[in-house]
Amino acid sequence: MIKRIFYTLFFIGITILNLQARTVIPFNANWSFKKGPFSTSALDYNQTFDGKWQLVTLPHTWNATDMQTAEIKPGSLGKNERFYTGDAYYRKTFVPGSDWKGKRIFIRFEGVNTNTEVYLNNKPLSAKAGKNDITYDNSQRNGNYSFVGRHQGGYSAFVFELTDMLQLGVENELLVKVNNEASPQVIPVNHTLFPMYGGIYRPVELIVTDDIHVAVNDFASQGVYITQQNVSKKTADIALKIKIDNKSGKIQPIELLTTIFEKDGTIKAKQQTAYTLPPQGRQVLSQQIAVKNPHLWQGLDDPYLYKAVTQIKKNGQIIDEVTTPLGIRKFELRTGQGFFLNDIKYPLYGVCRHQDRWGKGSALSNADHDEDLSIIKEMGATSIRLAHYQQSAYFYSKCDSIGLVIWAEIPFVNRVTTFEDNNAQQQLKELIRQNFNHPSIYIWGMHNEVYSPSAYTVELTTKLNDLAKSEDPDRYTVSVSGYNVIDHPVNNNADVQGINHYFGWYNGELENKSDKDDDVATWAQRISKEFKDYKIIFSEYGAEAVPEDQAEEVGNFGNQWSNPSFFPEEYATKFHEVHWGVISKNPIFLGSYVWNTFDFATPITALNVNPRNYKGLVSFDRKLKKDGFYWYKANWSKEPILYVTQRRMINRGNEITPVTVYSNRGEPTLTVNGTVIKGVRKGQTDVHYIFDNVKLAKGANTIEAKINQKDGKVLTDTIHWNYDPSYKQDATGPTKSKTEHVGL
Secondary structure (H helix, E strand, O other), X not given: OHHHHHHHHHHHHHHOOOOOOOEEXXXXXXXXXXXXXXXXXXXXXXXXXXXXXXXXXXXXXXXXXXXXXXXXXXXXXXXXXXXXXXXXXXXXXXXXXXHHOOOEEEEEEXXXXXXXXXXXXXXXXXXXXXXXXXXXXXXXXXXXXXXXXXXXXOOOOEEEEOHHHOOOOOOEEEEEEEEOOOXXXXXXXXXXXXXXXXXXOOOEEEEEEOOEEEOOOOOOOOOEEEEEEOOOOOEEEEEEEEEEEEOOOOOEEEEEEEEEEOOOOOXXXXXXXXXXXOOOOOEEEEEEEEEEOOOOEEHHHEEOOEEEEEEXXXXXXXXXXXXXXXXXXXXXXXXXXXXXXXXXXXXXXXXXXXXXXXXXXXXXOHHHHHHHHHHHHHHOOOEEEEOOOOOOHHHHHHHHHHOOEEEEEOOOEOOOOXXXXXXXXXXXXXXHXXXXXXXXXXXXXXXXXXXXXXXXXXXXXXXXXXXXXXXXXXXXXXXXXXXXXXXOHHHXXXXXEEEEOOEOOOEOEOXXXXXXXOEHHHHHHHHHHHOOOOOEEXXXXXXXXXXOOOOOOOOOOOOOOOOOOOOEHHHHHHHHHHHHHHHOOOOOEEEEEEOOXXXXXXXXXXXXXXXXXXXXXXXXXXXXXXXXXXXXXXXXXXXXOEEEOOOOOOEEOOOEEEEEEEEOOOOOXXXXXXXXXXXXEEOOOOOEEEEEEEEOOOEEEEEEEEEEOOOOOEEEEEEEEEEOHHXXXXXXXXOOOOOOOOOO
């Protein structure tokens, strides 16, 4: 009875909607879910559908727990024994309204990981609804589903048309088969760098249109593509390419109207054009709109967005409508100078972001995305590298409205199989078409640390670059190297080269006194001379920082301690101080991106006891901001920052110790137990203050930093340490770094 009431309400909810123009219906509630493994025998086919099914709401993943908590078993590395990969099924019944007759009906999945097959309709079934699961009686089931479509790739959206398969006015059943096993044909080809959380982990929607409409199934794009030329404060030339389908079977006269609205709803500009649509084929129509005195999109300083509304009219009635964000801007990477937004130098203070979260995997809510963006903005970052895959549509849209500059990329990472050619090109085309109109995106990422076999990889990266330029000639392309070889043939088939380098972690050391090219400063000086004409971005650098691991003293190496699971926060703090100090002084780096904003899961790595990467500046649960976070906040943010480091290194065994303070409001006054400390010196940047040879009293110590601001307000930060010689640690650490960059 409960189930029947739901269907009736769903039926009513659809039929009362205005279907004169396009209708978009959220399709996320009341899905049934069942996870394998399932028998591969044809004789056992019906057992797949028998028994209990869990009632779930999308977004949903089945790996939120096992990919984040299971410990590595001896000898299990790479065998995926700690988490489930394989088949799972989702299904949902619904009643499409009888008034959908003559309409086109599509289903749009924003993200399903990793490989998806969609089927529609079978014989009626009976079910008993429980609180958390549904038990199905499949005695009448004959398995005669109609195949709707297949999609390979876990991060881009895809659309299937259901029009001719639906039975209007009665119950229909949708069945979705999902598999998240790694395969050599689909990027990413393994779970090594990050987990592929299985499931329908982003929203689903039904789209109902007239038989004349802006294309819905153009690689799940908006069907409208906006380009900009000759952008200045005086004028901007806006061009629109609109893809239109006519399935009426007749020649159709239409009017195409695009209106550009200001934020307050007033009209800035518009263009109306009459067309006659032939009865076959997809038509690509164009419009040109000159915008006078545009309000430019100026990043975080002024992320002004117009709204472009494209409408199809027939006999004076609107039969379809698509709304597109429009941020009018131009950008340029100038070699040796930096990034310029509307001819104004605009620093790319960048961080990388993985989308997964503790306890949720990748099945995130908008509130989760908002929290991440709030933390990133608080830090003072101006740019995000969304690594290593397409992320949610909501996230890109929020970056548009906040003003964050975005690097978007596909998951061609870490390994080459020689079987991924077609899928890599498919996912790049999906990434570009689905996100074409986001003003925040300035560059398309083609690959990250992929090499051998070199000949194949060079050919594929060349194809990817050509594809990106064909799809979108106005944005940059970038490929990323995991080594310091700037002119590697695999990495020179794009406009920009990203360099992932971890001095003092995977190779080299943080600082040295020799002239060897094995620390970040001497390396930066060398490439500044030898590759001065190249466009180079420092695309990754970082070090593990486990908040529970603390050390008073650290050296120049961090990845090979005598206890390999000991990764003190203090070493990572020093790592970031040194690296940003060098980056900020070397204009060869047009931008830089910290790896990573947040700790994230790494389910088949032996790096840590937990399947976790601790290179984040913020903990996996977003509750703790490490010292490194405040280092960048002090360097990047315009907000007043005063912060004393090592607040978690409480029990200390050194009587004489340095104290480090970050301040972007000038030199702080430091007191220890009420006594003012003299003799401060500058560190890596102008916000870095170091008080050497501070003497602690035995027992409790109060360390306080203070600044009297010009506005009369006082900034203070206070921490507490306990000193006792018995707390003294063994200062021995690693004497060299690993020589292989494993990409973690």
